[in-house]
Amino acid sequence: MMLTRIWRHKAAPAGLAVGALALALTACSSSGDAGGGAGGDVKLTIATVNNPQMQDMEELKSHFEEDNPGITVEFVTMEEGDLRAAVTADVASGAGQYDIVTVGAYEVPQWGAQDWLLDLTESLEGDAAYDVDDILPPLRDALSVDGKQYAVPFYGESSILMYNKAMFAEAGIEISNNPTWQEVAEYAAVLDTDEHAGICLRGKPGWGDLFAPLTTVVQTFGGNWYDENWDAQVNSPEFVEGVEFYVDLLTEHGQADPVSYSFTECLNLLSSGKVAMWYDASVAASILEDPEASEVAGQMGYTHAPVYKTEESGWLWSWNLAIPKTTKNPEAATTFVKWATSKEYHQLVGEELGWTRVPPGARTSTYSIPEYQEAAAAFAPITLEVMESVNPEQPGVDPQPWVGIQYVPIPEFQDVGNQVAQLVADAIAGRTTVQDALDRGQDIAQTAGDLQK
Structure with a gap:
């Protein structure tokens, strides 16, 4: 069954060549000043990704334009990889083509530290009505450098285990709100039948595909990409154990042809009742509960991400709005960014488009709106609970010299993650062993x- 509102996952995106980002991280881009403003005729150009939430923002932009005469907003919408390449090239060259950009939690701290983005701290904290403290603390921390906030989250997510309650009931299985990976493996073995696979997991190569969930598994098994001295730990016993567990679970009780599966493919499989479980981004729940897009709406259950040696293992990601310092319209751009991430905007989306379409995981107050609580009752509480429970400063067993869960915020990580993901995908396909791949x-x-040393 085709989904009517298919979601291209943004949890830990891939597609930007490391060379482009490396160029950006060495380029001089301090060309923006405080010129420009909200007065007069201003056209704001926003570069954004083509997912449903951003399409909703474009649909509702007329409300902003009506409230701010003289300001018009033009959306330039792209596929994820194209967006990252275009935005990085623009910021690196100082061209100033975009007034507002949609960037991930991976880029913001790097670009903020390079002084490429407008510091929004004073504008946000000085506006009591905006209530910046209402933004979920883990996300706000992830978007700040040395106490300065360089972006605001449009929506946020963590990762959860999604399961078909009817299949579990038929198999006589009861699952807790905090399962272990060992328990999940046992359930998958029982639920793997001729009619449906036991679990769906990403196997498609890519640092934002395979390694988004796999890094969280490695971390809860006690491994990580680097230690505190930036010595790689990719072939450490803990890293190897986590990857071997994941590969064995996927090949023994997962979907067929796993190396072709990422977020969208697993979403389609679960929503059509062809798999019993799926570990992935929490944003998927809103689609699974939509009867127009899912055959299993009303039949799903949700738990915290499975664990082993840690108390939590969910990831943390957000798509954010930021303003390049090259903009000629900083005041107008700030006005729009605050509007699109405000409490009022969430209310507008709910009233105009439907409450399940409110951007999730950004503001605490959203989860207190009665209409949203009712419409998103199946998944809203668990999403907020998990996002407030994860620890991006130390998601694994040991300390790490960066802030981030399913990614390492250094420009080289995209290339590293992509190459290692391809090696692990070869192990999934049986072309090599996990140990050889990780060596x-x-x-x-x-x-x-x-x-980094």
């Missing part, structure tokens, strides 16, 4: 680690 991955990761 090769260790050398790749160490080269990048040496640059």
